[in-house]
Amino acid sequence: MRVFSVLLLLVISASCAFAQLDRKEKAMVGWIDEHNGEAVELLKELININSGTMNFEGVRQVADALIPKFKALGMEAEFLDGSAFNRAGHLVARIRGGKGPNILMIGHLDTVFEPDSPFQQWTQVDDQTIKGPGIADMKGGDVVILQTLSALNNAGLLKDMNIWVVMTGDEELSGRPLNLSKAELIKAAEWADVALGFENGDGNYKTANVARRSSSGWKLEVTGVPSHSSQIFKPNIGAGAIYEASRILYQFYEELSKEEYLTFNPGNIVGGTSISYDDKTNSGTAFGKTNVVAESAIVNGDIRCISEEQYKRAQQVMKRIVSEHLPQTEATITFNEGYPPFAPTDGNYELLKQFSQVSQDLGFGEVSPVNPADAGAADISFAAFGIQMGLDGLGMGGTQGHTVNEAGDMRTLPMQTKRAAILMYRLLKGN
The missing domain is CATH 3.40.630.10 (Zn peptidases)
Incomplete structure (x- = not known):
């Protein structure tokens, strides 16, 4: 029934x-x-x-x-x-x-x-x-x-x-x-x-x-002063490329990871004394010894946003973080075209x-x-x-x-x- x-x-x-x-x-x-x-x-x-x-x-x-x-x-x-x-x-x-x-x-x-x-x-x-x-x-x-x-x-x-x-x-x-x-x-x-x-x-x-959400890419390129590792952190040598890359990524996380609908993922990182990276195959090589301060680092990632306003705001924050260099390092970030x-x-x-x-x-x-x-x-x-x-x-x-x-x-x-x-x-x- x-x-x-x-x-x-x-x-x-x-x-x-x-x-x-x-x-x-x-x-x-x-x-x-x-x-x-x-x-x-x-x-x-x-x-x-x-x-x-x-x-x-x-x-x-x-x-x-x-x-x-x-x-x-x-x-x-x-x-x-x-x-x-x-x-x-x-x-x-x-x-x-x-x-x-x-x-x-x-x-x-x-x-x-x-x-x-x-x-x-x-x-x-x-x-x-x-x-x-x-x-x-x-x-x-x-x-x-x-x-x-x-x-x-x-x-x-x-x-x-x-x-x-x-x-x-x-x-x-x-x-x-x-x-x-x-x-x-x-x-x-x-x-x-x-x-x-x-x-x-x-x-x-x-x-x-x-x-x-949007889907586009970014590339972080970092350089430092190569030297024997015993000289790292000295005024004329500074922190090296890998430390600078890690600082930038951590600050991205600290300042932006809580924002709703915004994600940014570092998909790969290559760092050392000499490096190469192929954008077509998304692969790279690195050579570096533990007793040498890293000269170069590259990080490739994506970023996804709910609006154009959020994307521009996130870009501004990321560019500011990148510009605040550790001693004797340089870094640039570029954003690639993608889905709006x-x-x-x-x-x-x-x-x-x-x-x-x-x-x-x-x-x-x-x-x-x-x-x-x-x-x-x-x-x-x-x-x-x-x-x-x-x-x-x-x-x-x-x-x-x-x-x-x-x-x-x-x-x-x-x-x-x-x-x-x-x-x-x-x-x-x-x-």
Whole structure:
């Protein structure tokens, strides 16, 4: 009797939620369910194409599988060559129907699994779970984008909408220079009012990203006076390069480690009498004897911030600390280009509120914001400067991304598609 009561409550709850949908929304939900098998087959096809970032042919193959499907929806679609920034390139698709806001949809074609990875194929774990390279990060999200647009097209809505899809080919390992690598995203952001990112966020369908921290690099270079170790700390010899490097790192920790959402990690350090470091391989060599004061040290690290203001403030503090040298030492710090922050704006929270209402109307429950400390950088950050509102993490749910155990939750493929399609329809209507 108790089990029957619980099931009855669930049926009533789902029916009440579905009643909140209008005729077109119900039609889209039905279409997505009817065509989910096709979406699964497409996802399997994409998963089984290796598209590690540096496998240019594989990245292009994924684009080639998707472009005809965008064109079948009446969209302009093409592949933009990426040789100028040493990557395969990007897929772009557009439709300009003239009604509603300008919406940018962001995905990426590449994965972290290159052709020499042992992880290459779609593998069914159970009825709900599939293992596969890039299934959650983010070929599942790419399929959500296509299915969302297909549902809107079937409802007769897409032809009136303004949509610009950018699926980059180098999200996992950005080409350089970044101003060329991300040029299409930046151009689309200048045009867009709304940006929707279909990364998998934290993998939980109950959350979405209103913010992502930045990701960029820094290099600390230190010099000291070489001498016999018996002379260290004397006025004309001073502390040496390694002591100076350690002082700087400790003061970074002391002054900045407690600030919310700010992290800075020294990933490697090389120090001694003679050193070398290769930025391309992230490796170095050092020679130094215990009875010699170290002449040189290099530290390489990353820094992540929630806003441009926090980044500039952290830079100022770090530069000041670096300038306060120990005796007879010199040090400089340089900051490298990287992903900017996707800051948590009022517009982003408003869009999350609308998305959460859609989810509730579908019977999927509320959606809450991901803690920015739990999410990495993503391409939507390059759109943050130009949009009124944005939301990321709308892709397929999954776990253990960037590992050979990456898995996707197949229940979330139609779920995320329904939520995105209805959100975009309501944005078109202006409510």
